[in-house]
Amino acid sequence: MIDRLIFRHLSFVGEGKAPAHLTFEAGVNVVYGASNTGKSFTLAALKFVLGASTPLPVIEQMEGYTGVLLGIDIPRTGEATLYRAITGGGIRLYRGLYVEMPVDVEARALAPEHDAAREDNLSRLVLMGLGLDGKKIVRNENGEKNSFTLRSLDPFMFVDEGSIIDGRSPILSGQVVAATPEKNALKLLLTGQDDSAVVAVVPAKIKKARREGQRELLEQWIGEIDVQIDALGVTRQELAHQSVRLEDRLNDLGSDLMRRQGRIDHTTQERRRMLDARDRTAAQTREIELTLARFARLMEVYESDIARLGALEQGGHLLLARLDRPCPLCGATAEHHHNDGKRDVDRARAAARAEIARIERERRDLFSTIGLLERDGAGHLVLLRKQRARIAAAERLLAFLRPDESGLRQTYEDRIEKRDALRDQLKLFDERDRLAVQLSQVIGAKPEPKQHLSVGIDGPTGHALAVKIQEVLEAWKFPGTPVVSFDPQSQDIRIAGKERRANGKGVRAVLHSAFKVAVMLVCQERGLPHPGMLVLDTPLLTYREPVKVPRHGDLTTDERALAATTLHEYFYQHLASLADRAQFIIIENSDPPAAVSQGVTVHLFTGVEGDGRMGLFPSIDEAGAGASDLQ
Template identity: 35%
Template sequence: MENRIVIKRLAMTGPERETREIGFVPGLNVIWGASNAGKSFIIKSLDYMFGSGSLLPEIKQREGMEACWLELELPQSGATTLRRSLAGGGISIFDKPLEDVGTSESERVVSSSHSATTPSLSGMLLEELGVSRKQIANNTDGKKSAFTFRHFAHYMFTEETPMMAEWSPIQISAQSGPTFDKNVFKFLLTGVDDSLLVVAKSTKEQQTENVGKIEIVEEMISVALDELARMFPEDKLENLDLDDQEQRISGTISSWQSTLSLRQSRLDALVASRRSNRDLLAEFDARAEHIDLTLSRFGLLGSVYNSDLERLEGLGEGAEALLAGAQRSCPLCGADPDHQRHNHGYEAVELSQKAVSAEMAKIRAEKTDLTRAVRSLSMEREGVNARRQAISEELQALDLSIATARPSEAQARTEYERLDRERQRIRNGLSLKRRIEALEKRRAELATFKPRRQAKDAVTAGISGTAGHEFAMKVQSILRAWQFPGEPVVAFDGRTHDILLNGSDRRSNGKGVRALMNAAFKIGVLEFCRERRLPHPGIIALDSPLLSYRDPHKSRHGELSEDEVAVKNANLNTYFYGDLAERAKHVQFIIVENDPPPEDLPSGSRVTRFTGPFADDGRKGFL
C-alpha cells in the first residue's frame, strides 16, 4: 500500500438527528453548489477531525448534532474510524470501518493535542507515515519544538480565507513566527529537521544554566542525605563508619557461611540416605507382595494336585473291584471263570489301572517339587521381612536425625541471611555515601564555574536557494499545466519563502490569482515530496481555488481584477480539473467550489452537488 492516508467518509450524529454523511474516493472529489449549503463546513470538519484545536462554527444546520466521525484508510493499520465530540476533547479510535462500529466501545482514546509521552492522534498518524521525534527550530537561538501532524494539516486543508490571503502559504499561524514556518517548510521539502542544531550560549545563559545545575545537585544531595538517615536512624551521619562495619560483618558472614555449609551438607547426606532406604524398602515391599502372590497360587495348585490324587485313587479302587469280580463263578449260570465264554473287558480294566497308577506317581512327584518351591519361597519371605524390618528401623533413625539436623541448619541459614541483609544495607549505604561525595565534588566544581564569552553562531532558517529554485520550477509546471495566461514564470523568494509570479509578490495579484498561487503552492509541496520519497499524507483539500470564476454581482468578494479577468477568459478551470484528475492517481483531492466542474471528469472521480437550503429537489447540503 502507498504511504498515504485516504479519507473514506465524514459523518455527523446526534441523539435526535438523522445521521448525515458524505463519502470520498481516493482520487478527485468535487463538492459544488449553492452558498450556505455546508460546503466550507466540510473542510473545517475534516481539519477538526485531524486534531484542530478550533471548535466548529455554530451554524444552524448542526443543531442537535453531538459527534463527528471520520473513516480513514491508513498505510499501516488499514480501515480506521475516528470519533470526536463537537465540544472538543480527545478522540476515540476504532480499528474498523464506520459501518462496523455500531454501539461498540472504542479500542482506545487519544489526545487531540500532540504529546511525546502520552498517546495522541498526532503521534499515531505520524507513526503511520514513518515520521517520529522530529524537531523544528523556533528561532535563531536554537530553541526547538516537536514536529506534529498539525504542521502537515496546514499543507492539507486550506479554507477560503487563507486561500486568497496576502500572506505566504508557509505561515502556519499568527503566533508561529517566520523562522519556525520556514523550518517546517524545510523539513517537508528536504526531510531534514533541526534535531542536531546546537547554538553557543551567551554568558548570561551559561550563568543561568549553571545556577540551575547547582540547584539540581543540591536537591540530589538533600534527597540522598535524607535517604541515608532513613537507612541508619540509630547512627549520626557524621560518625557513620560504614567501611569498618562492612569489613567486620563480612568476616562474621564468612564464618557463618562455613557453618551453614557443613550443616547443609550433613542434612543433605541424611536426606539422600533416607531417600535411598525408602527406595530399597519399596523394592522389598514389591518383592514380598510378589512372593505372597506366588505362594497363594502355589496353594491353589497344591489343592488341584490333592483333588486329582483323590479322583485317581477312586478310579484305582474301582478297577481293583472289577478285577476281583472277574475271578468268581458267573452269578447267572454258575460257570467257573475258566469256562466263561466272555471276559467282559478285563484286559482294558487292567490297562486303565496301570495308567492311573502312573498318573498318580507323576502328580506325587510334581507335588513334591511344589512343596520344595513353597518351602524355598517361604524362607525367602522370612528373609525379606527381616530386611524390611531392618530398613524400617534405619529409616526411623534417619527421620530422627533429620528432625534434629533441620532446625540446626535452619537456624544457621536464618542467621546467615540476616547478616547478609545487614551487609547489603551497609553496602547500599556505602554506595549512597559515595554518591553524596561525588555530588558534593560536582557542586564544588560548579561553584567555581566562570562563563566564557563565545561567538554567536549564525543559524540559517528554511531551505537553500537551490532547493527553493527547484520548488519554484515545480509550482511553475503546475500553473502551466493549468494553462495560466501568459506562460507564467515562477521564482522563489528566499526572504519570505513564498513564490513570485512573473516577478510580482502575492500582494500584487488579485484574490483569484492568489487563490491559484496558493493551490499550486500546496500541490507543489505534495508533488515535491512524492518525487523525493519524502513523507506527506497525500491529501489536498482546497476551498474556492477557482475564485476568479465568481459572479462579481453575487459574490461578497466583489469585482474581478485585471489579472483575474485574464484567468477567467483563459478557460483555466477546465485545465485545472483535468490536471488534478491526472495527478489524482496518487493524491486525494477535495475541491469545494460554487460552480460545477466539467462534465467529462474521469469515471473514478466523485462529484457531489448541494442545491441549497431553499431548493425543492436534490441534496440541500451536508447537514
C-alpha cells in the first residue's frame, strides 16, 4: 500500500455563517468555472492550512469567516481535520473528519513551522507519515544543511498558475539562495538520498576571493539601483500610498466587472434557453402543419368515398325503377317475370347508405380534430412570435452590455499594468534593502573554507526522470514524437532538443504538469516517499479562449498546434487511471471533456448567484444562513 496524503474536504467556517465547503475524492478532482470565484484561492487555502507562512489573500467573500478546516488522510495518523484561523497562527488537529467546527472534541495543537527538535509541529507529523522525517539537504555551496520540511514538498504538491507557465525549471522558485535546496529536494525524492553525510569544508583563500567579489558586485548592484531610484523622482512612501489607492480602485473595478460579467452570463444563458424553447416550438408547429396536411388528404378520401357510394346508391335506385317495367326481351310484365336481382340491389343500396353514414361520422370527428389542431397551431405561432421577441430583446441587451463590459475590462487591465509597474518600482527599494543587508553580511563575515558540492540529480537519475516524463506525454498523446531529455544545467527538460522555456505558455504548462506527475510516478515505482497528491492550477492553458483569458494573450504557433489535438481528453484519462495511487486537484477555466466525465469529480463555480454553485464561498444571502440551512 502506498503511503500518501489524501485531501477530503476544505471548509471555511464562521459564527453565523454557512460553511463554504468543498469536497475532494481520492482520484481526480476538477474545480472550474468563472473568474474571481475562488478557484486559485482554493489552492492558496490548502497551502495555508498546511502551515504556509503566506497569509490568505483578503477577498470580500471571506468576510465573516474566521477559520479553515481541512479534512485529510495522513499516513500513521489516519483521517483527521486540520483547523487554522484565517488570520494565521497555530494549527489544531482533530481525529476524524469535520466540515464544521467540532464541539467538545479534543484537539492536538501543532505549530505551523518545522522544528526538528520537537514533534508538536505539522511538518514533522506529515513527514513522519511519509517517511521523510529527519532528512537533511544542503542549502548552499558551503555545505550548510537544513532540515527537509513540509515546505520543501510544496513544489511537488502545489503548482499555481504563475509557476506552471514560468520559464524556469519546475523545481526552481527563481530565488538564487533557494536554488541549491530546491535541486537537492528533487534528488532526495528521486533517489532517497539526503545530504546528511555532507561536511562543510571551504578553503579560506577561495572564500576570501569570493567574499571580495561579492562585495564588489553588491556595491555595483546597489549603485545601479540607486540610479534607478533617483530617476523615479518619488519617495518610497509616495509610491506606497499610490499603490494602496490603486489597489482600492482595482478592488472596486473588480467587483463592478464581476457584476457586469454576471449579468452578461445570465442574459446569455437566458438567450440560450429561449433559443432552445423556440426550436422546440417551431418543431411542434411543423409537426402540427404536417398532421393537418395528412388530415386534409384523409378528408379528400372521405369525400371521394361518399361521392362514390352516393353514385352507387343512386344507380341502384334507377335500376329498381326499371325492374317494374315489362321485360325488354320477352315482353312479360314485372309480376310474371322471374327476377331475383331486386333483392340484391336493395341490399347493395342499404350497404352503401350504411357506409355513407359511417364515413359521415368519421368525417365529423375529423373536422373536430382538425379544428383542435388548427387552434393549437395558432397558439404555437403566437408563442413562437413571443419567443422570437424575447430572443431579440436578449440580443439587444447583450449588444448594449458587451461594449460597456469590454471598456471596463480594458480599464481594469490598464490599472493592473499600472499597479504592477508601481510594485516593480517599490521592489527597487526592497531589493536595495536586501542587497544592503547582504553587503553588511559579506563585509562582516569571517573567512571560511569552501566546499565543492554536487548539487541536484545525477545523469542516470535525470535520464530515468526524462523517460518517465516522455511516457506521461505519450499517454497524454502529446503531438509529434516527444523525445525528452533532462538538462542538468537548467534542471529542466528539453523536448526533441528544444528547451521547455522556449515554448508558449500553454505548452510550458502541459510540460510542467507532466514533469510533476512523472516525479510522483518515479518515486512510487521505486518505493520512495512522495505525498501522492498534486494540485495543478490551469495545466490546460493551451485550450484557453483569449477573449476570456486576455492576460495570457493570443495562442503561439506551438500552442495552436497543441490546442488542435485531443490531449486534454487523454490528460484526464491518464490521471483517472492513477486514481488508486494518487490524488489530483485540477483548477481550470473550462470543464473537462464529456468523454472523460466518469472517474472525475467536478466542481463548477458559475460566478452567477442563483445559478448552481456561485463559487468557493456562497452568495451573501446563503452565507448568512446558519450551518443547518446548508444543503
